[in-house]
Amino acid sequence: MSALQTTALVLCFVIPSIGWILLFRQVFRFTRLFRTGRPDPTRTGEPAKRTMTLVREFLGHTRMARLPWVSIAHWFTALSFLILFATLVNAFFxxxxxDFRLPIIGTFPPFEWLIELFTVGGFLGIILLIVVRQRQHPRSAAGEHGRRSRFFGSTWWQAxxxxxxILAVTICIALLRTLEAAHVERLHPGxxxxxxxxxxxxxxxxxxxxSIAGIEEAIYLVAMIKILVSxxxxxxxxxxxxxxxxxHRFLAFFNIWFKRNADGRTALGALQPMTIDGKPFSMDAVEEMDEDxxxxxxxxxxxxxxxxxxxxxxxxxxxxxxxxxxxNTDKPLSPKLLVMTLRDHAHAKAPWMMASEEARAGLPEHTKALAHMPLVGQTGYDMEHPLTAYDALGPEAVIDEDVLWSCTTCGACVEQCPVDIEHVDxxxxxxxxxxxxxxxxPAELGGLFKNMxxxxxxxxxxxxxxxDWAKDLPFPVKQVGKDVEDLSEVDYLFWVGCAGAFEDRAKKTSRAVAELxxxxxxxxxxxxxxETCTGDSARRAGNEVLFxxxxxxxxxxxxxxxATKIVVTCAHCFNTIKNEYPQVGGSYEVLHHTQLLNRLVREKRLVPVSRPAEDARKSTAKNPASSAPVVTYHDPCYLGRxxxxYAPPRELIGSLPGVELREMPRHGETSFCCGAGxxxxxxxxKLGTRINMNRxxxxxxxxxxxxxxxxxxCRVMLSDGVTAKEADDASVEQVEVVDVAQMLLAAVRRGDEVEAPVEEAAAAAAAATATGAAGVAADGAPEGIKPDRDDRQTQTSPAQEAAAEEQEEVRVPDENDQEAVHAANVADPWDDDDTATAAPAPAAQTQPDPEPTPAPTTNDVADPWDDDDTATAAPAPAAQTQPDPEPTPAPTTNDVADPWD
Ligand code: SF4
Ligand code: SF4
Incomplete structure (x- = not known):
């Protein structure tokens, strides 16, 4: 036995023994630490489904698919970690x-191919990942100190x-394979x-x-290096x-298996109920609660x-x-830094968490100092250096309160996370x-809670x-308890929502949907x-009791x-009623209006008609319809992610003849929040730049x-954004933020307007029939004149469109003529006048309203929290009324489309 071989044997006995002991000790500590956590009994149901989800997510790398090259590279390195374990065992022998080979499979060609494939794949994969990390290094990334890099704040030495x-191990395996090949060739030439x-x-x-002995010495050396590196x-x-x-190479398997949804869905939609002693909180539990x-x-x-x-x-x-x-708008919140800091803090505090009461007294002072440290508080951090808002060891708090309150609960973090971390909960x-x-x-939430x-x-x-939103509609809107006894008499309950009932712009959506x-x-x-507020904002603000x-x-x-079937126009109401009301005993079939309207268009019960080329009129208080040649669609987080x-609103826009849907770079699953959630x-x-301006x-x-x-x-936030941009760019004035339903209504109304003169002709023809005229269809319309409703799109002639446009011009007041419109509004039941004096003042209403606004009365400036019904105004977020301190440039496709990102 050579000196090298002896040394290798000793080192490769001692070091791995220490490694295994320490590893098992750490696994035992993890288990003890996790067991100190509060109970969560919801994580083990449907084990077969969970296992399938784990297999799918791991083997398919489905959670990384959005970065395809990174996903492929990581797939090879992840699988090589498991498969190449066999080479580690082989190296010991x-x-x-x-010339040792594993029994049975060691010289079985498919096994050898597999080993070689994952050796080369793992090597190339890690090279690729190293390149990606360097390309994305903060030193060359945008933003203060390179904060646009996704690796900003990551622990570099560990990476x-x-x-x-990985690089060293794969190189060692490849070298060993070449040595084995040379060795075999010498020993067994054929x-x-x-x-x-x-x-x-x-x-x-x-x-x-x-020589053969030299090759064998080389095998000892390379095998030893491989073992020691590992x-x-x-x-x-x-x-x-x-x-x-x-x-994560070990823990990700458990984290995925125990994820919230056994079927693999991300932890979005419903929030988890608050638990007290492991049981879901309910109003009944309030009476049993004490001050502790x-x-x-x-x-x-x-x-x-x-x-x-x-x-x-x-x-x-x-x-x-x-x-x-x-x-991305320069606030201190980063979901990664939040998770990392909670992790670092929990593990620093672990000895205290795992110790018995008596043992805690004997812990080191630095550990005992963490015992009563709050997770959230005022850290006095430096805005220029967001890392200072996080400190696992305090002393004031682990994360700053600004970090916590910056979250819009948009779910982008949860949706992106490859190991299924559930940040939002x-x-x-x-x-x-x-x-x-x-x-x-935040003080503003006090008013919100009070109002709700x-x-x-x-x-x-x-x-x-x-x-009030339904006043003056040309058909009655039935109310449960007044016009119908219960909902069995109608197809749907239309859940209007607070915005749809009270917010001027959202009222147009309510009217459009009702009309459609x-x-x-x-x-x-x-x-x-x-109807009462669903409680979405209260719950996401943390007020579970109010929710x-x-x-x-x-x-x-x-x-x-x-209620069995409910249609809603608000993405937040949609999510809450659909996903969260089952937690309190309410299970219904809930449809977003874009889903229902899309279905009606498909069934040809609504027929959009081609838009005249020059028609791009904005909606008004009286006319909630609006359309234009080019449309972009913003995915509301609570509808999309x-x-x-994702598809129904797009299909709906796609069904509008003459309308082009132009996607933003960030759309669909990678859509960017409007800032309202x-x-x-x-x-x-107050912090950073405004999210709505960015979007x-x-x-x-x-x-x-x-x-x-x-x-x-979203409509309020983006409308505010457009209004703010109008000051810099006059061309923005033609842009309007509209609900999809409004565009559909505009297109469907065109059909009615085309049809109206035709029907008049039909009526005349019918009269002629009564006097013996021939050639009249059975439905009263002259044959060949009345267009089939389903074919209007192709049968609408330019002349008809012009006529329709003309009619609409007559019917719709000129919105530029504000005085005239205002005068009309005064006498019109649709006038906001009755509510204008009691107008809610969320962000949007504090900015120039694109629509004519009645002169303010004393009520307009009353205390927003005044209980006077007619004078109540909503909280008016200052952020939405102040100019953007530093508008962030809209992202380019480069910001979002790089598969190497
Ligand atoms: S939910 Fe949205 S805003 Fe909140 S941390 Fe995640 S990505 Fe950021
Ligand atoms: S995406 Fe998930 S794994 Fe990646 S940094 Fe964020 S929380 Fe951690």
């Missing part, structure tokens, strides 16, 4: 017998160390080298100068429980075991950070504690005004003043009315004349 290990060493055998010539890595990660870039009852997450030990597992699994890849609207749990226990929340609690809507409007449903012959009824109160009230009302409704609609946006600029850059939305919150 090669220290004794250099480099992991990359080095061996088919190409068959057994298809990818490495051709390099065996480099050992041509070595176990040095094992020792390193065993001593570094926060090394997520390495630990903890709600939400205040400290690390309040996290559930799954949340502890979540944060420990983070790979620091930064995909979440790169998509986060808060981070954790963020809301932290908010719950701040609101319900600490009473520490006392008035049942965020605007603080009187319930009796809930049906009526046109299509779909019967519906509304709850009117029986439960509103939700139970609504569910009782809905169940009493016999949270509920996967997570109750941010009601908060000032508006992206929308305007498409050159579209209409920014179509499917949510009243």
């Amino acid at each position: 090669q220290l004794i017998w250099p 480099y160390y992991v990359e080095f290990t 061996t088919n080298i190409a068959l057994h060493f298809p990818l490495t055998g051709w390099m065996r010539g480099m050992w041509g100068g070595l 176990f040095a890595w094992m020792i390193t990660i065993a001593l570094q429980p926060t090394m997520g870039v390495a630990w 009852t903890s709600m939400g997450v205040a400290k690390a030990e309040d996290l559930t075991w799954k949340q502890l597992l979540d944060v420990t699994t983070c790979t620091e890849c930064g995909r979440c950070q790169s998509q986060c609207p808060a981070w 954790t963020i809301v749990d932290l908010r719950r504690n701040q609101v319900l226990i600490e009473s520490a929340f 609690e006392s008035k049942g809507n965020p605007w603080g409007m009187a319930q009796r005004a809930r049906l 449903l009526d046109t299509a012959g779909v019967s519906f009824a509304v709850l009117g003043d029986g 439960q109160m509103l939700a139970q009230q609504n569910v009782e009302q809905l169940n009493e009315a016999g 949270h509920n996967n409704v 997570g109750a941010r609609m009601w908060m000032e946006e 508006t600029e992206e929308a305007l850059a498409t050159g579209a004349d209409r920014i179509a939305v499917g949510c009243p919150f």
Whole structure:
């Protein structure tokens, strides 16, 4: 036995032994730490489905598919970690017998091909990932200190160390294979080298100068290096429980298996209910609570075991950070930094969390200092250096409160995360504690909570005004309890929502949808003043008690009315009723209006008609219809990412003849938030640049004349953005933010207007029939004159379109003539006058209204929290009324389309 072989045997016995011991110790510690977390009994149901999800996500790398090259490279490195373990075992035996092969499979060609494929694949994969990391390094990225890099704030030495290990191991395996090939060739000259060493055998010539003994010495050396590199890595990660870039190789399997939805859906849509002692909170539980009852997450030990597992699994890849609207507008919130800091804090505090009461007294002072450290507080961080808003060791708090309140709950982080970390639930749990226990929340939310609690809507409007939106419609809108006894008499309950009832622009959507449903012959009824806010904003702001109160009230009302099928126009109402009301006993079939309208268009119950080329009129208070030649569509987060409704609004726009849909660079799953979710609609946006301006600029850059939305919150935010841009660019004046329903209504109305003169002719012809005229169709229309409703698109002549346009010109007041319109408004039941004095004043109403606005009365300037029904005004987020401190340029396709990102 040579000195080298002896040394190799000793080292490769000692180091791996230490490695295994430390690794098992760390796994045991993980288990103990996770067991200190709060219970979460929802994570183990449907084990077969969970296993299938795990297999699919791992083998298919489905959660990384959006970065295809990165996904392929990672697929090879991830699988090589498992498959090449066989070579590690082989290497140990090669220290004794250099020609050793694993029994049975060792010289089985398919096994050898597999090993070679994943050796080369793993090598190329890690090279690719190293290149990507360097290309994306903060030193060459945009933003302050390169914060646009998704790796900004990641732990670099850990990433480099992991990359080095994989690179070194794959090189060692490749070298061993070439040595084995050379060795075999010498010992067994007739061996088919190409068959057994298809990818490495051709390099065996480099050992041509070595004797057999020399080759064997080389095998000892390379096998030893391979083993030592592997176990040095094992020792390193065993001593570094926060090394997520390495630990995710093990923990990701568990994190995916225990994910919220066994079928693989991301943890979006419904928020998890707040739990008290592991049981879902309900209003009944309030009476049993005492002052010691903890709600939400205040400290690390309040996290559930799954949340502890979540944060420990983070790979620091930064995909979440790169998509986060808060981070991209220079706010301190980064979901990656949040998760990393919670992880670092929990593991620093782990000895205290795992120790018994008696043992805690004997812990080191630096550990005991963490015992009562709050997770959220004022850290006095430096805005220029967002990393200072996070400190796992405090001393004031682990993360700054600005980090927490910057979140729009858009879900981009959850949607992006390759290891299924559930950021939004954790963020809301932290908010719950701040609101319900600490009473520490942005001041604006106080008014919101008060309005929702006392008035049942965020605007603080009187319930009796809930049906004002329907005044003067040319058909009656039925109300449950008045016009219909219950909902069995109609097809749908139309859930109007607070915005749809009170917010001027959203009212146009309500009217458009009602008119379209009526046109299509779909019967519906509304709850009117029986409807209350769904509680979406309250829940996402952390006020679970208020949400439960509103939700139970609504569910009782809905169940009493016999609701089964509900159509809504607000993405937030849609998500809450569909996904969250089942948690409080209300399960219904809920459709977003774009889904229902799309269905009606497909069934040809609504027939859009071609738009005259020059027609690009904005909507007005009286005419909620609007259309234009080029349209871009903004995906509302709570419709798209949270509920996967991407196609219906697009199909609907696609069904509008003469309208081109022009997508923004960030659309679909990678859409960018408007800034209103997570109750941010009601908060000032003081930090960084404005999210709505960022999105508006992206929308305007498409050159579209209409920014179509499917949510009243998005509409307010983007309308504000367009209004702000108008000051800089006159051409923006022609742009309007509209709901998809409004465009459809414009197109369907054109059909009616085309039809009207034709029907008059038909009536004349019918009269002629009565006097004996021939050639009249059975339905009273002269044959060959009345267009088939389904064929209008092709039968509409330019002359008819011109006639239709003319008619519309007559019917629709000139919106530029503000005085005339205002005069008309005064006497018109559609006039906002009755509510204008009580006008809600969310962001939008504080800016120049594109529509004529009645002169303000004293009521307009009354205290927004005044309980006077006629004077109530909603919180007016200053962020939406202040100029953008530094508008962020709209992203280019380069910002979003790089598969290497
Ligand atoms: S939910 Fe949206 S805003 Fe909140 S952390 Fe995730 S990406 Fe950022
Ligand atoms: S996407 Fe997931 S794994 Fe990647 S940094 Fe964010 S939380 Fe961590």
